[in-house]
Amino acid sequence: MKLTPLFVGAMTLALIGSASAQTLTIATVNNGDMIRMQGLSSAFTEETGIELNWVVLEENTLRQNVTTDIATNGGQYDIMTIGTYEAPIWAKQGWLKPLDGLAADAEYDVDDLLPAIRGGLSVDGKLYAAPFYGESSFIMYRTDLMEKAGLTMPEAPTWEFIGEAARAMTDRANDINGICLRGKAGWGENMAFLTAMSNSFGARWFDENWKPQFDSEQWKNTLDTYLSLMADAGPAGASSNGFNENLTLFQQGKCGMWIDATVAASFVTNPNDSTVADKVGFAQAPDNGLGKRGNWLWAWSLAIPASSQNAEAAEQFINWATSKDYLATVAEKEGWANVPPGTRTSLYENPDYQAAAPFAAMTLASINSADPNNPTVDPVPYVGVQFVAIPEFAGIGTNVGQLFSAALAGQMSAADALAQAQDATTRDMTRAGYIK
């Protein structure tokens, strides 16, 4: 039959593909720092003879793929890029191999990892994922507009000051919004910001018995403050704004302040992309004097699934990619400003890095002030600053995010949004077995 050669060809190709020397399959997320690591990784292969097979995916696709694989013990990947949300959940499930080798390696110096980040990636004192880069959130503001408004930004402002400044900086005639905040629905979108904000208002997602707290005075204050701030000083159509949209607005000079990820600092101060590059100041996320600030904590990290057949080689690679030497290599080849931030204390003590990144000190202060193991004013049964590290949170968080986004768009009142959030979350948590 004529078709036979085609199939023989297909089978042969497939067999060739599966029979090779030791190869690590690495699933990672498509962003600048990871692509740079991929580019530099030929040095690792030359050094060790271990081949690398890269699977680079967009964040949501990556999350779906690696979750499917790890939950079914599929074994497609030897190294997975995961965040501080997945790390504690997966570690508790026994899906990840502990990185004991790194902890024992004096040269790797595990104590150099920033304590807040290390805490977010450890369970019972054991490290389950090594941070590749970390971030918190802080305030980026226009120094010129602040001066024009006759105000001075403190290093660690209160929400009251932010409200006053945002309203004073707003100039509708010139299309300048006092403040740009996330409004797009999603657990990693508006809920990352609002959950972190609620911590500084003394609110919490659940009490110690997993009962949702959206009926509390603290959540009402959080949402009312957010909505009135956005109504008085926010951009039009804010309910569809996420990180990118706000970045563009800020770079075009249309925002007086923006509270978002610390990694944005290098974008807004880059004169190639930003029209306001030389007029940006930084301050810590606001608080209300309750001991918690409205900043989050996230780290893209490398972990080894329990199903990996190449755990030893995988740990070798993770050691290479998250070491001090790697940071030095990036600095040498691409400059200090391009080094992956937010993982090691020694980086922030390095004068070369401090000179190249004017926002370094504020980034470090923000990361250090977030505590994923103790995120709220009142005690909670969960881990996580801008999320609740339970598997159900992605769904619940997105539901609530849609309600709050609808409130921002004026489709429902704050009271209705909170009441519906309380009902929906109570139902989901009861169904999931948290509430008996």
Place this chain on the structure above:
Amino acid sequence: MARRVSTSTKVGFTVLAWAVALLIFSPILWTVLTAFKTEAEAIAAQPTFFPQNFTLENFGAVQDRSDYFKHAINSIIVSFGSTILGLIIAIPAAWSMAFAPSKRTKDILMWMLSTKMMPAVGVLIPIYLIFRDLRLLDTVHGLTLIMTLINLPIIVWMLYTYFKEIPVDILEAARMDGAELWNEIVHVLVPMAVPGIASTLLLNVILAWNEAFWTITLTSGRAGTLTAFISSFSSPQGLFLAKLSAASLLAIAPILLLGWFSQKQLVRGLTFGAVK
């Protein structure tokens, strides 16, 4: 007799047809233009239509990061392999449904179609487990198999409708002349249904070529097709628009050429039986 059409109607319809065609084509055109821009120009606040600094660097960067030809070969094997395998199964199935129907034929056809109504993610975990146990994860033959199964209902349905248009008398005449079942299908039915089979082949090759969900989920680098290749350049932070466009252009180019050269066949097949 041909209907008389006034010049103004002709012009009107021509303009309308061009407008619709341009509207549909515009995202592809934008992708093509963006592929030749620098990254900075691609995300500029004031977008430019034509590349101001024409560059081919995106294509080089894309090839450096990910092996285009490996993915393209996988795409060709999976899309053609799965469609041909599907045709081998579907031609006898459609023959029996069209020419030797039973009481349950209609139900079986509906049931086959109903499998397409379920969202793919609904069967993700069982399929993933089966693939894991049969060691089919990240293999080209595994992907070919799943693609065959996904497109089989469409292939059977399309062939069934084409076969129904063929007069049963011709097949009976062949049988009277002593043709066995095999000869009847291969030498009588198939030659008459060539336009139909060709358009089924083309359409399903395109469907398999563009399939993304299973391709991305069931592969991890070795067996990935061009859809996996594109997705590796997609980023929610919009950082690599020009590279994503270059990757997309490379990925659609082969199938675009195939469609271009076979458009007569495709149109003929799709309208086959419309006029009797």
